[in-house]
Amino acid sequence: MAATATATAAQFGGIVKIARRQRILVGKVVHSVRQRVDNTRFSIEVVETGEASTKTYAWLDEGWLSGEITILPTRWDELDAGTQTLLQTEMDAATPEMRRIAYYRQPYAEALADWQEGKADLTKTLHQLFQDIANRRNASCAPQDYERPPKRTQLYDWTARWRKADRDIRALLPNHPGRGNRTARVCGTLADILDELIEAVFLTPIARTKVAMYAAATRNITTLNDEAGRPGAELMTRIPLPTRTMVERRCDKLELYDKAYYRKDPLKAAQEHLPVGLGPVAHRVNERWELDSSPLDILVIDAGTGALLGRPVITAVIDCATRLIIGWRISFEGESTLQIMLTLRHAIAPKLPIAGVKNPNPGRGKPSGIWVDNGKAHRSNAMTEAGRQLGFEVFWLPPKRPRLRGKIERWLRTLGVSLIHNLQGTTKSNPKAREHYDAEKDAVFTLEEITWLISYWINDVYNQREHRATRRSLVGLWRELAEELAPSLLSNVADLDILLTKVEDRKVTRKGIEWNGLLYNSPLLALLRNRPDFDPEQIQIRADENDISHLRVLGPGMPRYQSVPCTNKAYAKGKNLHRHLCAIKHAKVRAAEDRQLTEGDFELAWGELILAGKTLMEGNGRRKTLKRLGRLFALGIDPAAARPPASFRMEGVFDDEDDDGEVDAKPEAILEAPGATKVAALSDPVTTPDPDPAPEPGLGQAPRQAKPRVAPRKQPKPANERTPSEPVPAPATPVSAPLDMEADYD
Template structure:
């Protein structure tokens, strides 16, 4: 065992049983040290090997300045690492150290009070080091004596200028008044000028002085510069929170750390929306329609994009479900349509957790039902916390700089970046072309380049992850299409159901059985596709499956979008006959008139923006068209041969005083 130099009288803090006890070294006995407790004066013998082990493990700490030579501020100063000191403080310590080292090297000890010998030593060291400035012999002697104290080291040589000065409050008992007034006048949203704050503070101090008993200290006079200095001493995040709100303070001043991570593919999928910085045009007329929304799902484990949706629909539960549907399904058919390798985008499978925004538009029973059945946990982010979806936020930036800002018709990120570029004149892309470009960029560039986050390639990361942890798929793809569709509740009558003012029914005998069932609910669950109102699905509450229902006005509703139907019905209000009756022929006529009018206005450039896209059908991304099953066409009028007009309170036409009658 190597013998360690422990100084006589050195103080140690030993941690035993989680508690630190202070001991002083009395001497050495054999291979150990004799210690005595500072508080209880109990003697203790410790093997030197055990003491070294405790020191290496942090259980024994050598106490600096046990004789209290330094004051509190100085003691804190010498406890700092040299790396935390200023450049001038480190330079002074490094300049002084060679003189003390030389005193330790001389064979014959030089006393710290021997002026002649110290001056000779100082001259010799200064000549060796080339120092133009030399310390005085008193300075060297003083520091040499301090370096002999237990716990002293080279940090004691640094000038302790920052530890000097008065640490007591300048204004004594008035500090509380000054602090209170400054916080009330400055840390508010409509903060006041410092001159007014200074005047108000002085009035408060004068009032306190007038009310104080005689003999107490007179209130001090404070100038504007003191007020300015005190305000500057408030914490930056505290001032930003008071002036601009807590969210601004959190974004600007909260430390940025690593976000949640995932250990395998589809464990955590983040879904977010972005208004693309590019204008798209109508596929037929070339009219500028506006900027579409992009909804993206990214796998946190591999950073692969597992699903995306491009359309003019505002972000909400519908866009989340459409994006989630593509994220779960294989992408083979899409890649074939784009003539790309079918294995270039292998992402599919059920995510375990999806992270979405917390707005009211993202809370719906349809999304809750779908995620519950599929076993997906939905995590709603707190408002204004983009760091909870940091991966996808950064991805939008990469997409903009890597693709969108290079496309014709881009609007850039702001007017400054756009400059004199005429976005509307240069816009030529349709939404279908934009969707293909985004898919090609995701598959052909983003997925196969090194990701800065984990220094790997997303596609390789995905393939390695699914090899060790395979992803799950739903039992049936039809279940997925039904689940990830909007849900409504309507009354089931002998005419079937009414949804958005349209009748839906079928000749299937099962509908009659449900209609006459003893347990028929007041409201039945309906699933519909917003991109095609020709068919809906009625929940068979007894068989626990969905029954397809066809629209009685099928010629009108086949391929009709919900947005188009709403526009048609709004225009049809002015075409009612005297009896307030709206016929199917009227609906077909108005649908044709609206379609022609849209083409005319698009050609003349008078109908722009996402409203035109929603109506004209240019928004191909509203919802995918699912394969239609063969549904028996119901007879005109009552599908069951029981003509009895329904009186549904939810009927939109009924609210307008309109009755739909089908003409044979």
């Protein structure tokens, strides 16, 4: 029978040393051990109710391993409340000073306990035992750090508490949190009034100060004290006025989340103080795209005049499964519908080779879904219609929550830290980071150069390196996932160009189709009008805002859109819609109210705008005006058409990584342009090498002065003094002043 009980105990749980009346904490309920039943079972009872039950040692093992059961010390009831609290906390939760004191007390408590139990060397006195411990500890210390043995009375108290806790070192921790007078300093009525005032005065969007909170509390309690004792009063007796320190401490004890939620913004409070998870995970290419726009932290100049144009805007698309940057566009358009559509076209279509860039970008294909914010351009009909016909869904994320598209937000920051902030003319991310650096004075890059540099960095640096999240190179992971499920393209590029343009209904006449003051006509429209069943109002057009030289027309019975050119080809060639609208505004200003505008007026108005804009650029006018001119004259440079800066050496520029694993650009490598004149950092793309270069300065020789790239200020040339060789003939009417131009053509 005994052999059977032993085998059962060994199979389902071994015998554990537990004494009678020992406390066991199951969850939050304290149980007391009554007696041992046999080798596999024991009986326990709930201390508060006395309810008895029989448990097995296997139950005890499973509960202890899962953390649900805690075996308390044998003499738990004899310990004070402070020691019980210390025994229920982790040792790591104590402060370093508390742990140091516990480690100091432990050898002395062990020596005294062994001496009391007769296990120590009885030939030595307690004083000698304690002195031996102190000498061993002082052997590796400096004389000024020698410690003395503790006092005999203190040591007896430590040892008694330590033995009652079954020699748990946590019983030797000093009870620092329990020190001091813990009685309430504020009466209950005053505390309730202060809490109500904090909620009504302090925790409000106005974000009143603690001084205002103290004044409100003093005024409110004074009013209550004046009415105390009267019939119907809230107080029967007067209460003391709070001090300013009391009110400030009560405000300081509020949780940081509550302060940020009620005093600032609930979304920012959640972003700063609530935990975040992993978020959605994409497992195949083109499953989830994230798109966002951001101004670049660098100032761009005009290539011809050197005038400061401002900060361009980059719009980029990232594939969440591989972190590959598959589409981008840089221009002065801002976060417009045109910018978004051209970025999507670059992301979906195969990428053409870029001069000076070694590695191609394999990103292409139609996405399953695009995650964007609630910007006006993202909510446009063109975006929705493109998603319907291309087969992807547009997800508009809640406002003020950039963390929901954290991958593209993090990449934009990486672009700034790794590349843009290391180039000359950078504005950094904020004035504090920029300090005293004069970005306007040192700006040397044009829009085409910035486009090429970013394209080079994306294809040859970022997409080639190992990502911290995937532990793979971005291009390698894309190719591996693309083999499992290859991306799909449209039947031809014309379908892509058509789908990423706006759809409008127009009426066809003998003159053709009128769109924004321009006429579009061709023999195709004549054939449509000659059909007996032709309805002139059943014509759909798709207009490309980046190229107004032609429209795509779809009529009844036509299987596909057909291109119809503008009748004024010389004017419309190379212009976008923004340029044309600015010409219309200027033509309306200079035309009589009773005269109808013609295409010739648009052409003449555009010539006046060019002359006025070039005059402003040569004179380095106001920054706001020049930025508008940058959007007016500077087309967005296609990455495939961009060219690197002349004599720009890229070897060894992006081969270092910082502590975060991000690649940093070497400023000294970026600033070098051997064989050409240096402009404080980067050689001028239009500057030719010096035919007779001077030798490098020696130790005692002054360096050569850098030639400024920005053109000096010039006085505006009157219209009647311009030479016939000007690219645009002088207008018959005077050119508008810069202020008029700025007000009318934004």
